[in-house]
Amino acid sequence: MPFRVKFLLSLAWLMTAAGGYAFMVHLGQTGPSYAVAFLGVFAVFAMWVFPEVAKKNPASLK
């Protein structure tokens, strides 16, 4: 996935998670609010550490 797309997706996800956190706090949901905050950070972390599939075989580039 191109860097730009991944960056925008991460940004949108963090903003959504922030909104979700505020909504859970507004509803008085303590556990779910922490879960949403965790989800926001963890999903972004997972997206960035997850290995991409190279377009070309690394051996053929040598």
Place this chain on the structure above:
Amino acid sequence: MELAMTPMTERQRKYRENYRERVAGWYNGWLHILLIYTIGFTALYVYIANLHDVRWWEFLAIPVVCMFANFFEWAVHRYVMHRPSNIPMLRAIYSRHTMMHHQFFTEQEMRFADHHDWRVTFFPPFALVVFTFMSIPPAIVAGWLISPNVGWLLISTTRAIPFYWCSATPHCGWLCLPARLLSPRCSCAGRRSWSSQVCCSCSSPNCSRRSRPVCGTDAREWRLQAAFSPPRSVFWPGFRPERSADRMRET
């Protein structure tokens, strides 16, 4: 790292070998599962924690969403995943699905060699993020229009479905449901493989899905595209598949 006893073709074997070399060496299938299940179950916890005093009719959201999700899945395969597009994002989906997934797994060989092969089947983390984005608007609308519980059940169901489709039973028969509903005359009896389940290898002369390959596509790609072509009788009430089959034989 390949299956010892396998009927796969040389082409498939080479593709699988090449794909594995293109995946970063530290990839671990079990870690992949851990990542996506952590995201999925955390999200499910949030959704379910917000359900309160659910009435019996609100649970009807689950089968209704499952049914819509089936048709959505079918449509995405038909119009995006098996059809090359000029739009880069859609083209990328096509490339990952048809050009990678369906070359890695074929009707001759659909098995994993080991957990490193899960990279080509299980959703990557960004897909779960995208699915969540796609589910939020309908959940908000359902929550406003019907009841908050229906909204939470809707998003819970859309979150749970990918687990079922892509974790529990890859290439399961559910995908064939819309095809069977739209084309009841098509007999899909055959091996439990991708192509037979979606009717593309149906040998019945009454099957309205039969058509000739399109120029410029190889037989395999055509068959994958044909698998998701809606039967013409749905959009063309006067269409008679038998006559079409006769015409095909004449030409």
